[in-house]
Amino acid sequence: MYRYDEFDERFVRERVAQFTDQVARRLDGSLTEDEFKPLRLKNGVYLQLHAYMLRIAIPYGTLNSRQLRQLALIGEKYDRGYGHFTTRQNLQFNWPKLRDVPEILGLLADVEMHCIQTSGNCIRNVTADHFAGVARDEIEDPRPTAELIRQWSSAHPEFSYLPRKFKIAVTGAEADRAVIKAHDIGLRLRRHPDTHETCYEISVGGGLGRTPMIGKVVRDYLPKQDLLAYLEAIMRVYNLEGRRDNKYKARVKILVHEIGAEEFTRRVEAEFALLDGPSINADPEEVARIAAYFAPPRYDVLPAVSNTLEAAKASNPAFARWVEVNTTPHKIPGYTALTISLKPQGQAPGDATSEQMRAVADLAERYSFDELRVTHAQNLVLPHVRQRDLYVIWQQLGEAGLATANVGLVTDIISCPGLDYCALATARSIPIAQAIQSRFADEARQREIGPLGIKISGCINACGHHHVGHIGILGLEKRGIESYQITLGGDATENAAIGEILGPGLAAEEVPDAIERIVGVYLAARSEGESFIDNVRRIGLAPFKAAFQETARAAA
Amino acid sequence: MSAAAKRVPLPAILLANDLLDGDVVFATADGAGALAWTRDPAAALVAADDAAAARLEGFAAAALAGNRVVDAYLVDVALESGRPVPRHFRERFKTLGPSNRPDLGKQAGDGIASAPKG
Numbered sequence: 001m002y003r004y005d006e007f008d009e010r011f012v013r014e015r016v017a018q019f020t021d022q023v024a025r026r027l028d029g030s031l032t033e034d035e036f037k038p039l040r041l042k043n044g045v046y047l048q049l050h051a052y053m054l055r056i057a058i059p060y061g062t063l064n065s066r067q068l069r070q071l072a073l074i075g076e077k078y079d080r081g082y083g084h085f086t087t088r089q090n091l092q093f094n095w096p097k098l099r100d101v102p103e104i105l106g107l108l109a110d111v112e113m114h115c116i117q118t119s120g121n122c123i124r125n126v127t128a129d130h131f132a133g134v135a136r137d138e139i140e141d142p143r144p145t146a147e148l149i150r151q152w153s154s155a156h157p158e159f160s161y162l163p164r165k166f167k168i169a170v171t172g173a174e175a176d177r178a179v180i181k182a183h184d185i186g187l188r189l190r191r192h193p194d195t196h197e198t199c200y201e202i203s204v205g206g207g208l209g210r211t212p213m214i215g216k217v218v219r220d221y222l223p224k225q226d227l228l229a230y231l232e233a234i235m236r237v238y239n240l241e242g243r244r245d246n247k248y249k250a251r252v253k254i255l256v257h258e259i260g261a262e263e264f265t266r267r268v269e270a271e272f273a274l275l276d277g278p279s280i281n282a283d284p285e286e287v288a289r290i291a292a293y294f295a296p297p298r299y300d301v302l303p304a305v306s307n308t309l310e311a312a313k314a315s316n317p318a319f320a321r322w323v324e325v326n327t328t329p330h331k332i333p334g335y336t337a338l339t340i341s342l343k344p345q346g347q348a349p350g351d352a353t354s355e356q357m358r359a360v361a362d363l364a365e366r367y368s369f370d371e372l373r374v375t376h377a378q379n380l381v382l383p384h385v386r387q388r389d390l391y392v393i394w395q396q397l398g399e400a401g402l403a404t405a406n407v408g409l410v411t412d413i414i415s416c417p418g419l420d421y422c423a424l425a426t427a428r429s430i431p432i433a434q435a436i437q438s439r440f441a442d443e444a445r446q447r448e449i450g451p452l453g454i455k456i457s458g459c460i461n462a463c464g465h466h467h468v469g470h471i472g473i474l475g476l477e478k479r480g481i482e483s484y485q486i487t488l489g490g491d492a493t494e495n496a497a498i499g500e501i502l503g504p505g506l507a508a509e510e511v512p513d514a515i516e517r518i519v520g521v522y523l524a525a526r527s528e529g530e531s532f533i534d535n536v537r538r539i540g541l542a543p544f545k546a547a548f549q550e551t552a553r554a555a556a
Numbered sequence: 557m558s559a560a561a562k563r564v565p566l567p568a569i570l571l572a573n574d575l576l577d578g579d580v581v582f583a584t585a586d587g588a589g590a591l592a593w594t595r596d597p598a599a600a601l602v603a604a605d606d607a608a609a610a611r612l613e614g615f616a617a618a619a620l621a622g623n624r625v626v627d628a629y630l631v632d633v634a635l636e637s638g639r640p641v642p643r644h645f646r647e648r649f650k651t652l653g654p655s656n657r658p659d660l661g662k663q664a665g666d667g668i669a670s671a672p673k674g
Contacts, residue, residue, distance in 0.1 A: 026623070095578075419645075419646060
């Protein structure tokens with residue numbers, strides 16, 4: 001993985017010193033809250049309901065064991081012994097004290113981490129496919145691109161005061177596991193059909209929030225060397241023409257929608273033609289230097305099928321089920337990519353204790369070339385595990401309470417922190433996720449239902465990606481009580497779609513029944529091997545709406 | 557807190573976040589009757605009339621200007637067994653802590669033993 005050079009190191013250390021001084025000036029009264037707030041936000045410090053919150057950037061979701069151990073230490077020493085992994089592959093601490101933040105930033109800098117650009121109207125942490133470098137359907141590893149964009153966008157003077165926040169995601173695979181179509185810019189590495197060169201397909205104007213939009217393709221095949229100049233052209237058009245008069249219309253998706261994708265593309269191409277590409281695009285030597293950090297680890301030569309694994313599966317059905325649900329084929333024979341579910345029954349989705357972080361760090365160091373990933377679905381991944389080591393890993397994860405076999409199933413719910421923590425939330429999310437997990441606790445039933453993504457947001461800002469959930473749940477306030485709006489048919493993959501509202505909002509206690517009825521329609525109507533989302537597409541919303549309305553009527 | 561802003565219905569309490577720690581704090585009356593901050597919601601001073609609410613607003617403005625607290629505002633409450641309970645669920649969570657973690661926040665007694673400070 002990428003290691004800081006002396007410029008990265010100096011930049012981060014200087015920022016720690018700057019913010020330390022800014023906190024001191026806030027505490028002695030030299031800075032008012034109005035002056036300090038944008039400064040703290042630029043360093044990831046929010047004020048939430050019960051306390052401050054610190055959001056730590058995990059670039060494209062890649063961590064090593066030393067970094068995860070440092071996060072565990074910070075959680076234990078300065079927080080309440082746990083952290084929350086987010087849909088931007090970041091980590092949030094919910095209880096830090098402002099007086100401690102400079103020290104925490106120093107500890108992060110010690111392991112090449114920071115909180116820069118995890119908030120504010122700038123280019124945020126770049127996200128990527130969590131199976132980068134590993135997936136069998138991958139054309140090229142997206143991490144060198146993500147790292148290049150991280151370096152280019154960090155403290156970029158022209159793009160530090162954008163009309164609104166700006167999110168970029170990259171995938172190098174055919175299957176989209178990075179939700180690129182719901183990003184301000186989504187990049188997909190693909191081969192040109194004639195030249196067979198690797199190029200970028202570039203989508204702009206996707207996003208969730210109060211006005212959900214699927215990104216529009218503005219370039220089918222951009223030569224790789226032109227990436228930064230093309231991104232700069234997009235950012236310039238947005239920076240000049242994005243609306244600054246209305247916060248709710250300030251994202252690039254509104255600009256693309258208002259002037260149309262064709263006109264937006266025309267303006268970007270015109271800007272691109274004016275730019276001096278060679279002075280903006282990265283030096284090929286620098287690109288090669290970055291790419292070298294992501295060279296594959298030294299894999300062993302192994303048989304494609306491990307007899308050790310097969311024997312363990314044969315003698316232990318629970319282990320076999322976990323392997324079936326939580327592992328993903330690896331491009332190298334004898335290896336697998338293991339997803340560690342952070343969705344055990346009764347826990348807040350995405351939360352991990354310091355002890356659990358240490359347990360995972362130990363496993364990453366010993367069994368996965370010291371590497372791990374954070375997924376946008378709020379789970380962790382050991383990307384390079386020998387199949388023969390899975391049984392030992394499973395046992396150790398079990399001791400840490402991390403051996404839940406539910407990845408991609410109905411209880412693997414994405415959930416924002418909601419009103420249990422967040423100052424912006426209009427309703428709680430976590431208890432809704434827990435109630436659904438409890439209703440569908442039976443593991444055999446979960447497998448019987450098959451892949452089903454439920455995503456929950458506690459407000460219209462949609463941090464929980466509810467719009468692209470197969471079943472989406474949005475928490476709102478309705479006449480002084482929490483009310484939940486259910487959507488159906490959303491999709492976060494290459495078949496990206498925004499879900500449609502099924503009917504009137506429900507009270508919290510009615511939500512599990514509603515989900516049950518929706519699942520019931522699917523189970524009754526599905527054909528052999530048909531997944532939930534495929535079934536919704538085939539039979540349409542009407543039967544689900546009818547079943548949903550029974551819930552609404554029963555509750556009335 | 558803008559004087560022009562419409563005041564919440566009374567009775568009301570004043571809450572804020574401590575600048576240094578971020579903890580939720582409440583305006584209370586100390587032994588001598590002067591206003592101070594406490595971390596204990598049960599000890600929050602309840603303003604039942606306009607004069608008492610105006611006094612809390614004045615205290616909030618001074619504490620904000622004096623860099624003691626942030627995000628100070630009045631919250632309308634009901635009195636349940638003599639204790640003020642916010643009428644809105646958002647502020648009820650603020651006086652309790654995360655509902656999924658009864659071991660954390662004020663519901664777990666976080667900081668409540670500490671003496672009021674002014």
